[in-house]
Amino acid sequence: MDQVFYRKWRPRKFSExxxxxxxVQTLCNAVNLNRIAHAYLFTGSKGSGKTSTARIMAKAINCRNPIDGEPDxxxxxxxxxxxxxxLDLIEIDAASHRGIDDIRSLKNNVNFKPTAxxxxxxxxxxVHMLTEAAFNALLKTLEEPPPHIVFILATTEVHKVLPTIVSRCQRFNFLSLKVEDIVFRLKKLSLDEGVEIGGDALLQVAQVASGSLRDAENIFERLILTYGSKLELETVQNALNVGYENESFDLIRYxxxxxxxxxLEIIHTIEIGGNNLRFTHKTLLEYIRLVLHAKTSAEIISPLSDEKVKTIREWGKQYSLSRILYCFNRLLEIKFSRDLMDVLPFELGIVEASTDISNDIHNQEMDIKDSSNIRIDKNDNFGTGISEKKDNVDLIKQKVPEQKVPEQKVP
Incomplete structure (x- = not known):
């Protein structure tokens, strides 16, 4: 039976x-120098290569003929x-073997020497799925394992791992993959599989995968099974319920x-077309990030067309840094909820981003400040009546002398 793509094309060397x-460089150096730690902790999002790297490490430290730290x-x-x-590689799924009895069984077996x-x-x-009792049972073995044992722990939620466990491991933080890295990998995969697909279509797949190579390979395989070995951009967009890339580009412009x-007109067009607004949101964030790079004269690394990159550079020159940051922050604040239609928070966030309400607030504050500085002058019409009344009272006081009350004699 044929393997699925993410298993068939799993990297077999550090260089892959x-x-x-x-x-990768650090682990290669460790193998070259024969400085193998007793415990490693690989953290990062799903599909970033943690398990694949762990298996490559297992091969490299046991390989009979390693080449520059790489397994042969x-x-x-x-x-x-x-x-x-x-028999020398034991993989444990902590999600289903999370109890103290499972860790006790592991502790009983670590004293057995490797077979080959x-x-x-x-x-x-x-590993974050282990119970607290299981973590505590593992603690001593992890701190001082037998010399022939190497632990490699992998997790997507390192904050759930006990600090005492983390401190006993060499920690490596795996990054979510960049879109361009996923596109590069999918291009190679398409050549190996004999699939005709353009760069724009690969970009759509990579963006939907959200930094996970495994997800991208699964999506790519599903497209091939559904539509064959020739994939057009429109076909991919319809299958993934995405598209309207030009509309998204115009949206960031407006x-x-x-x-x-x-x-709002563009959002309506995208919505009635059945497009995924969450994907559109991710696309907008990527565009505004590139505009920020253009503003700060940073290098723009993107699979976008030369024409769009040129337009982004023009936006970087045209708009102030404060304006770009304001739009960026408003877009980042958009939060989709399961209980609401996606269009509601999306529209609200776009309206806030396109309307710099900070200027309105500033103008209101200036109006209030100006009104607080109004003085009542006796020459003003508004203050005339008050001033005249005050003068009349003073005049009456002067005309009416103060009367003394006569003293009464007591008989």
């Missing part, structure tokens, strides 16, 4: 891992690990120039 250059993928140990037949390689490697995936009416 994309988007994690510093981590030819010796029997590497072949067995790739085919999941090695130098090390026995335990990969504990989703947000920056403050044309709220045009913004």
């Amino acid at each position: 891992v994309i988007g994690q250059d510093s981590i 993928n030819e010796c029997q140990i590497c072949v067995d690990i790739d085919s999941m037949k090695s 390689g130098k090390y026995k490697i335990y990969i504990i995936d989703e 947000i920056l120039c403050g044309d709220t009416k045009k913004c």
